[in-house]
Amino acid sequence: EDQVTQSPEALRLQEGESSSLNCSYTVSGLRGLFWYRQDPGKGPEFLFTLYSAGEEKEKERLKATLTKKESFLHITAPKPEDSATYLCAVQETSGSRLTFGEGTQLTVNP
Amino acid sequence: SAVISQKPSRDICQRGTSLTIQCQVDSQVTMMFWYRQQPGQSLTLIATANQGSEATYESGFVIDKFPISRPNLTFSTLTVSNMSPEDSSIYLCTTLRGVWGTEAFFGQGTRLTVV
Numbered sequence: 001e002d003q004v005t006q007s008p009e010a011l012r013l014q015e016g017e018s019s020s021l022n023c024s025y026t027v028s029g030l031r032g033l034f035w036y037r038q039d040p041g042k043g044p045e046f047l048f049t050l051y052s053a054g055e056e057k058e059k060e061r062l063k064a065t066l067t068k069k070e071s072f073l074h075i076t077a078p079k080p081e082d083s084a085t086y087l088c089a090v091q092e093t094s095g096s097r098l099t100f101g102e103g104t105q106l107t108v109n110p
Numbered sequence: 111s112a113v114i115s116q117k118p119s120r121d122i123c124q125r126g127t128s129l130t131i132q133c134q135v136d137s138q139v140t141m142m143f144w145y146r147q148q149p150g151q152s153l154t155l156i157a158t159a160n161q162g163s164e165a166t167y168e169s170g171f172v173i174d175k176f177p178i179s180r181p182n183l184t185f186s187t188l189t190v191s192n193m194s195p196e197d198s199s200i201y202l203c204t205t206l207r208g209v210w211g212t213e214a215f216f217g218q219g220t221r222l223t224v225v
Binding site: 102 | 141151158202214215216218221
């Protein structure tokens with residue numbers, strides 16, 4: 001059974017204070033690992049897909065990396081508008097369903 | 111990215127009643143998925159809806175409680191039947207897009223409160 005564990009559950013940063021969110025996963029065969037951002041009361045917003053170990057993707061202040069066991073979402077010099085819940089999900093090669101982690105609630109204080 | 115529209119965006123319903131949620135995608139897609147997100151929790155897959163066949167339900171979800179229709183390649187409905195307060199959640203539909211057809215894009219969801 002696929003498992004996705006995100007840490008920490010919650011993270012408070014000062015504006016400009018860089019940090020990383022972790023997503024550890026167990027899957028028989030990885031088709032893709034996904035990162036989403038979710039604001040309160042809204043659906044998840046797609047950020048990145050990573051397909052193979054060593055892959056990296058960047059978008060503004062966010063950078064996602066992937067190893068064979070985990071993924072990191074690095075946030076460089078965050079701003080208050082980066083405050084949201086960040087969700088990680090994995091998709092197995094044998095199917096289309098996504099298995100989500102519990103998310104990391106990020107708060108960036110001005 | 112896909113454009114996915116859900117109706118209603120939110121509703122407050124009496125226990126014992128049913129609510130049908132509509133999901134419209136801006137182009138034809140093979141698979142549509144319905145997820146539930148209970149308060150403070152992550153997303154759980156309810157079922158996969160394929161056009162022309164019965165939906166495939168995940169463990170813990172049954173057709174009598176969550177009947178799904180998929181009349182064409184751009185539309186699906188999820189009904190939450192005989193509701194109880196435990197059904198209060200955000201319900202989200204999604205489909206797969208992207209180069210490899212693996213990227214899931216979500217609508218804004220339907221926030222359901224059962225009283």
